[in-house]
Amino acid sequence: MAGHDKSEWQHAQVEWNSVSAVRVGIIGLGNVGGGTLRLLRNNASEIEGKLGFPLEVSAVCSRSVLTNPSEAVSLHPKALRTPDWREVVESPDVDIVAELIGGTGSAKQIVETALAGGKPVVTANKELLAEQGPEIWQRAAGNGATLGMEAAVAGGIPVLNVLREGIAGDGIDALIGILNGTSNYILTEIERTGAAFDQVLKEAQDLGYAEADPSADIDGYDARSKLAILAAMAFGEQVSPRDIPLQGIRRIRTIDFAYAGRLGHTIRLLATARREPNGLRLAVRPALVERNTILAGVMGSYNALWVHGRGGDTFYYGKGAGPDPTGVAVVSDLMAAARDLRQAGGSVQRVQPFGHTRLSPHRPVSSGTEERQFYLRFRVRDRPGILAALASKLAEQGVGIEAVLQEPHFDKQDLPFVATLEPARRAAVEKAVETIKGLDFLVDEPLALTLEPTLAAA
Numbered sequence: 001m002a003g004h005d006k007s008e009w010q011h012a013q014v015e016w017n018s019v020s021a022v023r024v025g026i027i028g029l030g031n032v033g034g035g036t037l038r039l040l041r042n043n044a045s046e047i048e049g050k051l052g053f054p055l056e057v058s059a060v061c062s063r064s065v066l067t068n069p070s071e072a073v074s075l076h077p078k079a080l081r082t083p084d085w086r087e088v089v090e091s092p093d094v095d096i097v098a099e100l101i102g103g104t105g106s107a108k109q110i111v112e113t114a115l116a117g118g119k120p121v122v123t124a125n126k127e128l129l130a131e132q133g134p135e136i137w138q139r140a141a142g143n144g145a146t147l148g149m150e151a152a153v154a155g156g157i158p159v160l161n162v163l164r165e166g167i168a169g170d171g172i173d174a175l176i177g178i179l180n181g182t183s184n185y186i187l188t189e190i191e192r193t194g195a196a197f198d199q200v201l202k203e204a205q206d207l208g209y210a211e212a213d214p215s216a217d218i219d220g221y222d223a224r225s226k227l228a229i230l231a232a233m234a235f236g237e238q239v240s241p242r243d244i245p246l247q248g249i250r251r252i253r254t255i256d257f258a259y260a261g262r263l264g265h266t267i268r269l270l271a272t273a274r275r276e277p278n279g280l281r282l283a284v285r286p287a288l289v290e291r292n293t294i295l296a297g298v299m300g301s302y303n304a305l306w307v308h309g310r311g312g313d314t315f316y317y318g319k320g321a322g323p324d325p326t327g328v329a330v331v332s333d334l335m336a337a338a339r340d341l342r343q344a345g346g347s348v349q350r351v352q353p354f355g356h357t358r359l360s361p362h363r364p365v366s367s368g369t370e371e372r373q374f375y376l377r378f379r380v381r382d383r384p385g386i387l388a389a390l391a392s393k394l395a396e397q398g399v400g401i402e403a404v405l406q407e408p409h410f411d412k413q414d415l416p417f418v419a420t421l422e423p424a425r426r427a428a429v430e431k432a433v434e435t436i437k438g439l440d441f442l443v444d445e446p447l448a449l450t451l452e453p454t455l456a457a458a
C-alpha cells in the first residue's frame with residue numbers, strides 16, 4: 001500500500017463495499033447453467049471478497065423455469081424468471097449476459113444481441129466460438145464489451161487464460177490435447193475392463209457421461225471445435241474447424257488396446273497442433289501414445305493439454321466437463337467481466353479474447369506430408385497369401401512393414417492382426433490403404449493409427 005496511509009485504505013474499503021452488485025443474467029439452466037447458479041450462491045462471500053462487490057443473479061431463462069421453479073429456487077424473489085431470452089438480454093437489471101444454451105442457433109442471436117447492446121457476454125459455447133469467434137470478438141470490441149469464453153475449452157482447466165496471459169511471453173511450437181472427456185472415458189474404460197466399445201458407450205450414456213446422440217463426442221467434432229479455438233489462441237491464426245482433419249474413435253476395438261499394449265503404447269483421442277515452416281499442422285485423431293508418457297496417464301473423463309513452448313514444456317490437467325468444473329470457468333469469467341465494468345472509463349488495457357490484436361488467415365499444412373510410424377490393424381478371413389498381398393500393396397507406395405503382430409486363438413473367419421510400418425508419409429499410407437480396401441479377404445476396412453511421438457521429440 002505504498003503511498004496510502006491506513007485510514008485512506010480503510011476509507012477505500014468502505015466505499016468499495018458500499019458499491020452495489022453487478023447483475024448477471026443466465027440463459028440456459030442445464031448442466032453448466034445449473035452449476036453456475038450453484039457456485040454463485042455457494043461461493044458468494046469468496047466472490048465478493050475477491051471483487052470487492054457482490055455478483056447477483058438478476059435474471060434467468062430456461063424453457064422450463066416457470067413450470068419447474070426449483071431451477072431458480074435460490075434466487076432473489078425479484079429476479080426475472082422467463083423462457084424468453086430477449087427479456088434477459090434487454091433487461092435494464094442485467095449488466096452481464098451468460099449464454100449457456102450451446103449450439104449455433106439461438107445462442108448466436110443471444111450473443112449478438114447482448115453485444116450489440118454493449119453488454120459483456122460470457123459463453124461456454126465452443127461450437128459457436130470455433131465457427132464464428134473472431135466475428136463475435138469484433139462485435140464485442142466494436143461495442144466496447146468483453147467476451148469471456150474460458151468454459152468453452154477443457155471445462156475446469158483454465159487453458160485459454162494460460163495461453164492468453166499466463167504464458168503470453170512464450171512462442172508456442174506445438175500443442176497436444178486430450179479435449180473430450182467422453183471419448184477419453186470410453187477409451188480408458190475399454191483399456192481398463194477389456195469390454196467392447198458398444199457396451200462401454202452404453203454404460204457412459206447410462207451414467208450421463210455421453211449424450212443419447214454421442215456423435216459430437218465420439219466422432220471428434222467437439223474436440224475439433226476446441227482445437228480450432230486453442231490454435232487461434234496459441235498461434236494467432238483464424239482456424240475453421242472444417243479445415244482440421246478429423247477421425248473419431250468409433251472404429252477402435254478392444255483388440256487394439258491389446259496390440260497397442262504389446263507395442264508399449266495405449267490409445268488416446270489427440271487434438272494436435274504443430275507450427276511448421278509453411279504453416280500449421282492440425283488434426284484430431286486417435287493415436288498410439290507411449291504408455292510411460294504423461295498423456296497415457298490421463299484417464300476417465302479428465303482432459304489435458306501439453307504445450308511445447310520455446311521457454312519449455314508445460315502441462316495442464318483437470319476435469320474437462322461437468323457442472324462444477326465448467327461452472328467455475330463461467331463464474332471466473334463473470335468476475336473478470338464485472339471487474340471490467342467497474343473499471344469503465346478506467347485505465348485497464350484489455351487482453352483480447354483470442355490473445356492477439358488480430359488473427360491472420362489460417363495456413364494449413366496438408367496432413368499428407370506428415371511422416372510417422374503407422375499401426376495398421378486388419379480383420380481378415382484367413383487364407384494363405386494375405387501377408388504377401390498386403391506387403392505388395394504397401395510396397396507399391398514405397399511403404400515397408402516393420403513388424404507383424406498376431407494374437408493367438410481368434411476365429412479364422414475374423415482374424416485380427418496388426419502390421420507396424422516403417423516411418424512413411426501419411427499420403428502414401430492412405431493411398432495403400434485405399435487399394436487394400438478392395439482385397440476380398442478383408443472382413444472390415446483396415447484401421448490406420450499413428451504412433452505419436454512425444455512433444456519433446458516432435
Ligand code: HSE
Nearest residue numbers: 179180181182320321
Ligand atoms: N462433451 C464434452 C466432453 C464436454 O465430453 O468433454 C463439453 O465440451
